Amino acid sequence: MKNPNGHEIIQLFEQFSPKGLAMEGDKIGLQIGRLNKKVERVMIALDVLENVIDEAIEKNVQLIIAHHPIIYRPLKNVLTDTTEGKMVEKLLKHDIAVYAAHTNLDVAKGGVNDLLAEALGLEDAEVLVPTFETQLNKLVIYVPASHAEKIRSVLGDIGAGFIGKYSHCSFSASGTGRFLPGDHTHPYVGRIGQIEEVEEVRIETIIPEPLLKKTIAAMIKAHPYEEVAYDVYPLENKGEVLGLGRIGKIKEITLAEFAEKVKEALDVSIVRVVGDLTAKVKKVAVLGGDGNKYFMSAKFKGADVYVTGDIYYHTAHDALMQGLNMIDPGHNVEKVMKKGLTKVLQKLCQESGYSVEILPSAANTEPFQFI
Numbered sequence: 001m002k003n004p005n006g007h008e009i010i011q012l013f014e015q016f017s018p019k020g021l022a023m024e025g026d027k028i029g030l031q032i033g034r035l036n037k038k039v040e041r042v043m044i045a046l047d048v049l050e051n052v053i054d055e056a057i058e059k060n061v062q063l064i065i066a067h068h069p070i071i072y073r074p075l076k077n078v079l080t081d082t083t084e085g086k087m088v089e090k091l092l093k094h095d096i097a098v099y100a101a102h103t104n105l106d107v108a109k110g111g112v113n114d115l116l117a118e119a120l121g122l123e124d125a126e127v128l129v130p131t132f133e134t135q136l137n138k139l140v141i142y143v144p145a146s147h148a149e150k151i152r153s154v155l156g157d158i159g160a161g162f163i164g165k166y167s168h169c170s171f172s173a174s175g176t177g178r179f180l181p182g183d184h185t186h187p188y189v190g191r192i193g194q195i196e197e198v199e200e201v202r203i204e205t206i207i208p209e210p211l212l213k214k215t216i217a218a219m220i221k222a223h224p225y226e227e228v229a230y231d232v233y234p235l236e237n238k239g240e241v242l243g244l245g246r247i248g249k250i251k252e253i254t255l256a257e258f259a260e261k262v263k264e265a266l267d268v269s270i271v272r273v274v275g276d277l278t279a280k281v282k283k284v285a286v287l288g289g290d291g292n293k294y295f296m297s298a299k300f301k302g303a304d305v306y307v308t309g310d311i312y313y314h315t316a317h318d319a320l321m322q323g324l325n326m327i328d329p330g331h332n333v334e335k336v337m338k339k340g341l342t343k344v345l346q347k348l349c350q351e352s353g354y355s356v357e358i359l360p361s362a363a364n365t366e367p368f369q370f371i
């Protein structure tokens with residue numbers, strides 16, 4: 001097991017939730033502190049408030065990964081006799097770094113919206129509001145015939161070669177490779193200063209951009225040659241569509257029954273409901289956070305009910321006019337990401353052999369009380 005530094009942990013995390021998925025102008029990434037230090041404990045939080053910082057200090061955490069950015073509007077100053085200033089001071093004094101993954105974590109596969117859809121039991125969930133299309137690449141590798149099978153399985157296991165519901169897709173053709181090993185080389189076959197001919201296989205496969213670096217690294221590790229010949233071509237083919245919110249199906253029940261289900265599934269004591277409580281609902285759209293501006297997407301995609309936070313009075317009126325039922329369980333239900341992301345990062349760290357503890361913040365950051 002290896003003791004990772006902050007950079008190594010964030011590199012892993014960004015394979016899951018790449019920065020490139022964030023909406024324009026969003027405040028994401030490292031916001032406070034530094035990553036070039038040993039990290040033994042990471043805490044996953046929804047918000048970074050004073051109670052969360054105190055918890056991090058108490059639990060000896062070196063890095064907080066939060067969904068909501070701690071610095072959202074530009075800071076004009078850091079005055080340590082104000083609450084905001086004190087928070088920054090505490091974090092710096094205790095050398096606790098804060099990294100924010102906001103809309104990129106909403107969009108990410110397995111991120112906030114998938115976690116919400118899963119909690120609500122949505123089946124065949126699809127993206128509600130597309131925001132991103134994955135770039136596809138063709139990867140071509142030249143490998144001696146003896147190692148072709150090994151390379152193909154490395155590629156397939158990492159997730160290269162996905163076409164629709166088919167995995168491990170690749171194409172191979174045999175040919176002859178030639179090379180002349182120069183001075184100070186250690187060729188796998190052949191001799192220094194002599195042109196060598198080898199029976200090689202050209203393997204082609206397709207790879208989504210987020211997997212490219214990881215795949216090339218694994219392929220080079222498995223390849224017998226000192227210098228590996230490979231090509232990467234960007235493709236025009238359409239990649240996977242990612243985005244905000246999810247829409248899927250549940251077993252048909254009434255709006256009132258579904259509202260009860262939402263309370264239980266998302267661990268809240270009340271929800272606000274817009275629409276006819278006796279209406280049957282089957283197709284459900286969900287969007288974490290403030291989803292006011294996307295309610296028409298839910299309507300267009302045929303949702304019977306739209307679950308989102310921070311619904312405005314006027315959005316509720318508009319939805320009623322459109323005949324769209326809505327349920328507002330509050331913005332804080334995004335807390336589902338604390339445990340969800342903890343599991344994801346634990347798994348990634350384990351796979352990389354990192355000795356680090358990942359824990360969800362236990363602090364409550366719901367500002368509202370319901371009486």
Ligand SMILES: [Zn+2]
Nearest residue numbers: 288289290334
């Ligand atoms: Zn949010």
